[in-house]
Amino acid sequence: MQLELNWLRQRLTGDPLMLRHIDAALEIGTGAMGALRRILSDLRPGVLDHLGLWAALESLLEETEGRSGLRCTLVCPAEIERCRLGRDAEIAVYRIAQEVLTNVQRHAGAGRVWLVTEALGRDLRIEIRDDGRGMLVPAQPTSFGLLGMHERARAIGGDLGIASRPGEGTTISLRLPAALVGGAGR
Ligand SMILES: Nc1ncnc2c1ncn2[C@@H]1O[C@H](COP(=O)(O)OP(=O)(O)OP(=O)(O)O)[C@@H](O)[C@H]1O
Ligand SMILES: [Mg+2]
Incomplete structure (x- = not known):
């Protein structure tokens, strides 16, 4: 046209x-x-295709820090940085991290947030923790943000947990069984 x-x-x-x-x-x-x-x-952030999940998360944290003043720290050991999780898992993890960071900015009143990745044998654990006001964790989430996170985690064979108490910050942790099989080649 x-x-x-x-x-x-x-x-x-x-x-x-x-x-x-x-x-x-x-x-x-x-x-x-x-x-x-x-x-x-x-729909599919270009940075995921070009640089992979870890660099995409790093740039998401940098953007969040630049926009909100929230101090963001990424911990990603070299052994994990070498791994690709596959297309579906990477986009799911990225979307979960986006929703968690949006929630921290909207609801937590936090000063700092940490995204920590850890290898537990062949499992991968990704934890996002803030030092904000915390909340009473609903037994069964009914709001779309938390529900969506659980569903995305389940769709890629993972398990999502929320640990929080009023006044004690919030930790979202995602465990992906056998995600680290195959190392850099996947
Ligand atoms: N990091 C956090 N610190 C404190 N409270 C939080 C945090 N994350 C979520 N919450 C509380 O949990 C509620 C549910 O979160 P959820 O993401 O499901 O919904 P929402 O952010 O209110 O709306 P949306 O559907 O746009 O995501 C929030 O309204 C907020 O009260
Ligand atoms: Mg939300």
Whole structure:
């Protein structure tokens, strides 16, 4: 459409009103392309494909720190940094981390957050902890953020736990059985 409109525009130099309308249509096209790019990168952040999960998490933490002033720390040992988890698991972990960090910013009133990864034999544990106000953990989550996290974890064969008490911060921990099999090759 942009190409065709540009073609028309070059040939309609005489009529200012017509030109104005073509320019407006071109602008709508440019806006739509931008929106499409944003939606695509929201569905699957490019950084996951290009740099892998660990670098994507690092940049998510940096962005969060830059935007909110929350001090963010990533702990990721070299043995874990060498592992790829596979496409579905990486996107699920990334989305869970996004939701946890959004919750920390919206609800926790925290000053610091730590994302710690740890190998437990062949299992992988990822923990996100904040030093904020904490909460009473619902026995059965009914709100979409927490529910979504549990569902994403289950979908990739993992287990998600929430530990929190009022005044004592919140820790979300995700355990992925046998995620570290195969090392860097996966
Ligand atoms: N890190 C946290 N510190 C304190 N309270 C939290 C934290 N994370 C979640 N909560 C509490 O748990 C509730 C449920 O979280 P959940 O993410 O499910 O919903 P939400 O963030 O309110 O809405 P949304 O559906 O947009 O995610 C929050 O409303 C908040 O009260
Ligand atoms: Mg939420």
